[in-house]
Amino acid sequence: MEAFSDGVLAIIITIMVLEMKAPHGADFADLRPVLPAFLSYVLSFIYIGIYWNNHHHMLQTTRHVNGTILWANLHLLFWLSLVPFVTAWSGENHFAPAPMALYGVVLLAAAIAYTILQTLIKKEHGDHSLLAEAVGKDLKGKISMLLYAVAIPSAFITPWIPGAIYVLVALFWLVPDKRIENKIKTAED
Amino acid sequence: MEAFSDGVLAIIITIMVLEMKAPHGADFADLRPVLPAFLSYVLSFIYIGIYWNNHHHMLQTTRHVNGTILWANLHLLFWLSLVPFVTAWSGENHFAPAPMALYGVVLLAAAIAYTILQTLIKKEHGDHSLLAEAVGKDLKGKISMLLYAVAIPSAFITPWIPGAIYVLVALFWLVPDKRIENKIKTAED
Amino acid sequence: MEAFSDGVLAIIITIMVLEMKAPHGADFADLRPVLPAFLSYVLSFIYIGIYWNNHHHMLQTTRHVNGTILWANLHLLFWLSLVPFVTAWSGENHFAPAPMALYGVVLLAAAIAYTILQTLIKKEHGDHSLLAEAVGKDLKGKISMLLYAVAIPSAFITPWIPGAIYVLVALFWLVPDKRIENKIKTAED
Amino acid sequence: MEAFSDGVLAIIITIMVLEMKAPHGADFADLRPVLPAFLSYVLSFIYIGIYWNNHHHMLQTTRHVNGTILWANLHLLFWLSLVPFVTAWSGENHFAPAPMALYGVVLLAAAIAYTILQTLIKKEHGDHSLLAEAVGKDLKGKISMLLYAVAIPSAFITPWIPGAIYVLVALFWLVPDKRIENKIKTAED
Numbered sequence: 001m002e003a004f005s006d007g008v009l010a011i012i013i014t015i016m017v018l019e020m021k022a023p024h025g026a027d028f029a030d031l032r033p034v035l036p037a038f039l040s041y042v043l044s045f046i047y048i049g050i051y052w053n054n055h056h057h058m059l060q061t062t063r064h065v066n067g068t069i070l071w072a073n074l075h076l077l078f079w080l081s082l083v084p085f086v087t088a089w090s091g092e093n094h095f096a097p098a099p100m101a102l103y104g105v106v107l108l109a110a111a112i113a114y115t116i117l118q119t120l121i122k123k124e125h126g127d128h129s130l131l132a133e134a135v136g137k138d139l140k141g142k143i144s145m146l147l148y149a150v151a152i153p154s155a156f157i158t159p160w161i162p163g164a165i166y167v168l169v170a171l172f173w174l175v176p177d178k179r180i181e182n183k184i185k186t187a188e189d
Numbered sequence: 190m191e192a193f194s195d196g197v198l199a200i201i202i203t204i205m206v207l208e209m210k211a212p213h214g215a216d217f218a219d220l221r222p223v224l225p226a227f228l229s230y231v232l233s234f235i236y237i238g239i240y241w242n243n244h245h246h247m248l249q250t251t252r253h254v255n256g257t258i259l260w261a262n263l264h265l266l267f268w269l270s271l272v273p274f275v276t277a278w279s280g281e282n283h284f285a286p287a288p289m290a291l292y293g294v295v296l297l298a299a300a301i302a303y304t305i306l307q308t309l310i311k312k313e314h315g316d317h318s319l320l321a322e323a324v325g326k327d328l329k330g331k332i333s334m335l336l337y338a339v340a341i342p343s344a345f346i347t348p349w350i351p352g353a354i355y356v357l358v359a360l361f362w363l364v365p366d367k368r369i370e371n372k373i374k375t376a377e378d
Numbered sequence: 379m380e381a382f383s384d385g386v387l388a389i390i391i392t393i394m395v396l397e398m399k400a401p402h403g404a405d406f407a408d409l410r411p412v413l414p415a416f417l418s419y420v421l422s423f424i425y426i427g428i429y430w431n432n433h434h435h436m437l438q439t440t441r442h443v444n445g446t447i448l449w450a451n452l453h454l455l456f457w458l459s460l461v462p463f464v465t466a467w468s469g470e471n472h473f474a475p476a477p478m479a480l481y482g483v484v485l486l487a488a489a490i491a492y493t494i495l496q497t498l499i500k501k502e503h504g505d506h507s508l509l510a511e512a513v514g515k516d517l518k519g520k521i522s523m524l525l526y527a528v529a530i531p532s533a534f535i536t537p538w539i540p541g542a543i544y545v546l547v548a549l550f551w552l553v554p555d556k557r558i559e560n561k562i563k564t565a566e567d
Numbered sequence: 568m569e570a571f572s573d574g575v576l577a578i579i580i581t582i583m584v585l586e587m588k589a590p591h592g593a594d595f596a597d598l599r600p601v602l603p604a605f606l607s608y609v610l611s612f613i614y615i616g617i618y619w620n621n622h623h624h625m626l627q628t629t630r631h632v633n634g635t636i637l638w639a640n641l642h643l644l645f646w647l648s649l650v651p652f653v654t655a656w657s658g659e660n661h662f663a664p665a666p667m668a669l670y671g672v673v674l675l676a677a678a679i680a681y682t683i684l685q686t687l688i689k690k691e692h693g694d695h696s697l698l699a700e701a702v703g704k705d706l707k708g709k710i711s712m713l714l715y716a717v718a719i720p721s722a723f724i725t726p727w728i729p730g731a732i733y734v735l736v737a738l739f740w741l742v743p744d745k746r747i748e749n750k751i752k753t754a755e756d
Contacts, residue, residue, distance in 0.1 A: 003192060003570060004241060007199030010574030015207060017648050018582060022655035026663035045648070049641045052571060053634070067242070071363070074238045081206050081234070090209035096215035127379075183727070192381060193430060196388030196574075204396060260552070263427045270395050270423070275519070277400035286403035381570060382619060383579030393585060445620070449741070451618045459584050459612070466589035476591035 001073055002059050006052070008077045012084060013048045016041050019088040021028040037091035043166060044175040047107065050173045051080060051114070061131040063120050069124065072117040079110040100162045107166065110149035115141055134182070144169050190246050190262055194239070197266045200374040202237045205230050207278040232355060236296065239362045240269060250287060250320040251310050258313065261306040263301075268299040289351045290344040296336040296355065299334070304330055333358050346351035379451055380437050384430070391485075392425045393418050397466040415469035421544060422465040425485065426499055428494070428551045429458060434438040440499050450498050454491040460484045468507060478540045479533040485544065486526040523545050537559045568640055569626050573619070576700040579651060580615045583608050601629040604658035609734060610655040614674065616649060617740045618681070629688050636691065646677040647720045667729045668722040674733065675715040682708055703747075711736050734753040 020037045023030040055076075086106050089097040115138070122132045135141075147169055152161035198333045212219040218349050244265075279288040304327070311321045324330075336358055340351035398415045433454075441519040464484050468477040493516070500510045513519075525547055529540035587604045588599040622643075653673050657666040682705070687697045702708075714736055718729035 001245075004195045004199055004245075006571045007196050007574050008203055011200055011203040011569055011578055013644075013649055014575055014578040014582065015203065017651060018207070018585070019211075020652050021660055022586075024659070025575060026656075026665055028665050030665075031669075042645075045641075045645055049638070051635055055569075056571075056637070067364075069241055070245070071238070074234075074242075077202075078231075078234055081203055085209050085211060089215075089739035091214035092211055092213070098217050098219075100214055102217075102220075102675075103592075175634075178272060190434075193384045193388055193434075196385055197392055200389055200392040204392065207396070208400075256553075259431055260427070260432070263423075263431075266391075267420075267423055270392055273395060274398050274400060278404075281400055281402070281406035285406075287404055287406050291406075291409075379623075382573045382623075385574055389578055389581040393581065396585070397589075421732055439712055445742075448623070449616070452612075452620075455580075456609075456612055459581055461585050462584060463589060467593075470589055470591070471593035476595050476597075480595075480598075547625055555683055 001065055002056075003071060004057075005055060005073060005077060007032065009048055009052045009055070009080065012080055013045060013052075016044055016084045016087055019084065019091065024106050036094045037088070040087045040091035040095075043170065046170045048080065048083060050170065051076075051110070053113070054173075058118060058121065058131060060135070061129065062125070064124060065101070066124065069117070069120050072113070072120050076110060076113040076117050079106055079113050082106045083110075095159045095163060097155045097159050100159040101152045103166065104152040104155065104162050108145060108152065109170075110144045111148060113139065115145075128170050140172070190254055191245075194244060194248075194262060194266060196320065198237055198241045198244070198269065201269055202241075204235055204275045205276055208273065211271050225283045226277070229276045229280035229284075233272050235359045235363065237269065240265075240299070243331060243362075245305070247310065248319065250323070251314070253313060255313065258306070258309050261309050265302040265306050266300060267300050268295055268315070270357060271295045271360065272299075277310065284348045284352060286344045290341045291340040291346040293337050293344065293351050296358075297334060297341070300315060300330065300334045300337060304334075307328060311358060329361070334359070354374065379443055380434075383433060383437075383451060385456060387426055387430045387458065389432070390458055391423055391430075394422055394462045394465055397469065398461065410555060414472045415466070416454045416467045418469035420474075421548065422461050424548045424552065426458065428460060428548065429454075429488070432492070436496060436499065436509060437511070439507065440503070442502060444461075444502065447495070447498050447502065448497040450491070454488060454495050457458075457484055457488040457491050473537045473541060475533045475537050478537040481544065482526050482530040483535065483538050485547075486530070489523045489526060490520065493523075504521060518551070522551070568632055568637060572622060572626075572640060572644060572696070573727055576615055576619045576622070576647065577646040579647055580619075582610060583611055583680050586651065586658065593612045595664075603661050604625060604655070607654045607658035607662075611650050612633060612738065613737045613741065615647065617737065618677070620641075621681070621740075625685060625688065625698060626695065628701070628721065631693070633691065636687050639680070639687050643677060643680040644685050646673055646680050646712060649673045652678075654699045662724045662730060664726050668719045670733065671715050671719040673723065674736075675712060678708065678712045682712075707739070711740070 020034055023034055023099055035116040064121065068077070081104060086099065086103045090096075092097050118138070118141075122129060122135070125131060138152050147165050154161040154165075209223055209230060212223055272295060275288065275292045278293050279285075282288050307320070307324065307327070307330075309325070311318060314320060336354050340354040343350040343354075396413055399421060399461060403414055405566045419496060464477065464489040466492075468474075468481050471477050480560040496509070496513065496516070496519075500507060500513070527544050581662050587601055587608060590601055650673060651671045653666065657663075657670050662668050682709060685698070685705070685708075689696060689702070693697060718732040721728040721732075
């Protein structure tokens with residue numbers, strides 16, 4: 001399951017760069033229209049990176065997998081596979097309200113899908129499993145989902161609000177999930 | 190063999206999303222022309238997911254592989270690699286009869302290729318192998334092929350018939366193949 | 379090395395399908411212009427499949443790898459990565475002489491690169507290694523290269539000659555390399 | 568971490584070939600406009616190959632990985648993922664000054680990212696680790712970064728200077744990093 005997920009995430013992260021078409025002119029000024037696409041690429045790269053990082057840590061604590069978990073994983077990959085589309089749409093339209101809102105919808109759906117996957121893995125491994133103890137009540141995950149839910153409608157006030165929220169949540173997660181890392185280290189000792 | 194197949198399936202599932210071009214307008218209404226492409230993407234994502242899931246379970250019971258099995262596997266990947274093409278053709282043409290029929294042809298060919306691969310692996314491992322006992326007469330596989338065969342010509346009556354059949358067969362397989370899962374669990378005990 | 383090569387081959391085999399653009403019309407007749415692209419896709423799929431198959435068998439006999447072997451492997455992947463380009467060029471131009479000749483150049487270069495890689499691996503493992511004994515004088519490889527060398531100039535007489543040669547050589551290799559398979563089996567007993 | 572990185576590098580190396588669009592004409596002369604794209608593809612293929620090769624050797628000496636290392640690795644992959652973009656921009660504009668300078672910026676940033684990753688892995692494993700002893704003061708890495716820093720502004724004198732520098736540095740690294748290879752061999756004895 002990890003090899004397949006790694007493959008899909010590796011492809012998602014890389015094909016987004018294909019949306020940044022090389023401009024026809026040969027001056028630095030010709031790069032200016034590519035800038036929004038570049039910025040949304042950077043943000044999406046970081047989000048996919050965060051998911052890969054957390055997914056990787058979560059699977060390290062996973063001993064057995066069943067068919068339901070495989071589908072919950074595919075469900076997560078489905079939402080993440082839409083990231084290149086919403087990245088391209090926001091980038092091309094210079095972060096207009098509707099694309100920014102849809103970006104949030106995809107992030108929210110991916111976060112929900114991740115929570116479902118995490119819950120199923122926790123259930124399969126019991127309440128005292130490494131993952132269950134490391135993640136706890138998953139406050140970080142819940143706050144992120146709440147923030148996405150705020151970001152989506154606020155895009156129609158001004159797209160700067162969801163923009164700021166998406167950057168903030170990304171920074172917030174950029175710190176690797178030490179919770180699982182520490183639990184694994186303790187378990188090994 | 191599994192790493193290569195996983196790679197190909199991961200790429201197939203992800204490049205399909207490239208066919209969903211980000212619209213030029215920045216309103217939600219501009220997404221409407223993308224809707225058929227999105228729907229056919231969802232269906233194809235589920236089909237590739239089903240194949241990955243079943244393929245993964247089948248290879249778990251596989252101990253040895255020969256050259257013929259490697260080619261039977263490539264034969265399956267060949268038909269699955271045509272899924273993005275028929276997905277794009279159906280999506281762009283709002284599920285017109287010919288694209289819907291061709292979608293069925295590819296699904297039928299992939300199902301036949303899967304059956305060939307399964308038969309070869311069963312033969313290599315003997316009648317009392319895990320896979321042979323788990324799959325049995327493979328009624329589920331046979332009914333699916335029959336349904337595809339019905340769907341193809343019926344597209345020329347109305348494309349709603351194959352549409353309904355493809356969704357139905359997908360739902361029918363969405364349930365992971367517990368047969369193999371249970372057999373593996375029993376064998377381990 | 380195998381994981382990376384498998385990844386590259388999986389991507390090559392799959393991105394070729396992107397060159398087959400879904401036609402705008404929704405009738406079977408609209409597929410006719412796609413036919414040459416489809417035929418060249420089938421041929422290239424088989425060639426990449428053959429390389430994957432043989433590469434896989436060769437690496438099974440490989441115990442240690444050095445920097446030179448890593449680069450010889452990348453050299454092979456470089457030529458194979460050009461297959462999608464020559465496939466698209468031949469397909470779009472309905473198998474005109476120059477594209478057919480260039481297709482042969484790429485196949486010849488890939489065959490030479492494979493021979494170099496094979497020679498280096500044999501050298502690293504000694505004359506009595508599994509691979510050395512299985513491959514022997516590699517008559518099959520040498521005949522293929524000779525046939526490609528004939529095919530290239532003959533494209534300018536008529537593109538049917540290289541066309542026939544490429545199909546012939548593919549069929550000739552489609553049979554998995556039992557030499558290595560048998561040697562491995564014997565070695566295991 | 569290696570599987571994911573291998574996946575990303577395999578995709579980067581392969582999607583660059585998609586930028587080389589098959590020309591519409593069917594004569595060898597029609598390939599001439601593709602030549603700059605081909606040359607920049609060859610150079611970028613070699614650079615990604617070098618990174619893969621060195622990355623592979625470095626990870627062979629790596630025993631444990633933490634969250635910071637995972638992000639340093641993603642940071643490296645981010646810069647390498649921009650290689651297809653700058654390759655396309657230089658190729659399309661026949662190696663004009665600005666694209667050649669930007670190519671150098673991406674190479675410099677990737678080299679810095681590699682140095683950061685290497686430093687973090689060395690720190691995690693201690694001063695007497697295999698990697699620390701093999702790489703030493705990493706003179707080769709430092710000279711490369713210096714040369715990129717010279718190449719970037721010199722593009723505005725004539726793009727031939729950065730062109731020559733990028734080819735030179737590539738040749739300079741094409742020789743696999745025997746330092747690590749030898750250290751591993753010695754450690755095994």
